[in-house]
Amino acid sequence: MALLLLAAVMPAGAAAVFTIAENGTAYSAVIDINQTDTYPFMETGVLGEQIPAEVTEVRLYNASGNVSFQKDQTGITFPKGNYTISYNGTIKDAHLLLSLPDLTAADVHLPAALDVRNPFMGQINPGGKVSVDDQGRVSIHWDRTGYIEVRFYDPTRESILYLFANIWGVVAIVLLTPYLLMRRRSR
Template identity: 45%
Template sequence: MQSPHRDRCNIACLALCLAALILIVPVSAQDAVFTVYENGTGYSAVIGIVDAEEYRFTEPGLLGEAVPIQARNISLTDGSGDVVLSADEESRITFPRGDYLLFYEGTLSGNSFAAVFSDRHNITVFLPEGYDVRNPLLGYVSQGGKTTVVDGGLMITWEKTRYADIRYYDETREVILYAFGTIWIMLMIILLFGYYAMRVSTKE
């Protein structure tokens, strides 16, 4: 599924900002920026690559290990233009050693996103309006993640980490949770009232 036009505009802006950061200001760790699509079923990634000649597309497995994934719409640039790359494996690309910006798209399922790297990265995940992670009963942000409200949604950031993980939810799930909680509270009040009334009548 292709991302909406609005998503692609946002990604282009993020790419320009990250390119300026990497090419103008020296950084101590690679940067990785992920933008979740408005429909929540995929994402676009902009990865800063420093002094490397290959990149592997992975996600965390059940034990936190790196599991290969299939990426699509892959492109690589060094600031002067696109770079020719080779894909000798489904989840691995190679290229001349150097510093680059890598762009690709991935698929999400189960309202969750996770990334794992072999070395430390500054990771940023953008969630569009309509999704949230801040209710601990519905959402989750892995250790070190900081959530900030920004124009158009939420931004979750980690500094110099190899792993990032979030579970997000939409407004409908939050409404259902509150409705379910309200029903249980009402039932508890009714049961407590009945128990109290029974105790009073027994004493009489």
């Protein structure tokens, strides 16, 4: 049911839409593909290599309904044509890192409790345009990208960053004040 709703709200012309779950540990994907007979599910590894992504609830369909496919370790194969693929995947350490088989228009939607806009904590791959709707949900759009990289955070992590920065600011002031006072006296 949720995937059908996701497909219904998919922006016109989008080739790939990834929606992050409320808790930030999973995502749902809806991807339009054209004139192909395979689709690999790949993540980008630590060294930039492509590794198979673990996905669940894979569904392949077109205007006439569900289409059967063969699944192996790296992806799925099916009769050549135009389809929509939907599936679910997991996110590790608040970092979504996926490799796309072709340059694709893509969107990532985060729930209102997650954000990417603080450059000290959040990250998106180049070309992404961040927008926020009236309910506080963050969306990132790429016109053409070969991979998706989104590092997001919750309000607790942002509060901890500000607390850490304030503590170090106070430490710097306490340590620099005697030096500056002595320097002023010596003049």
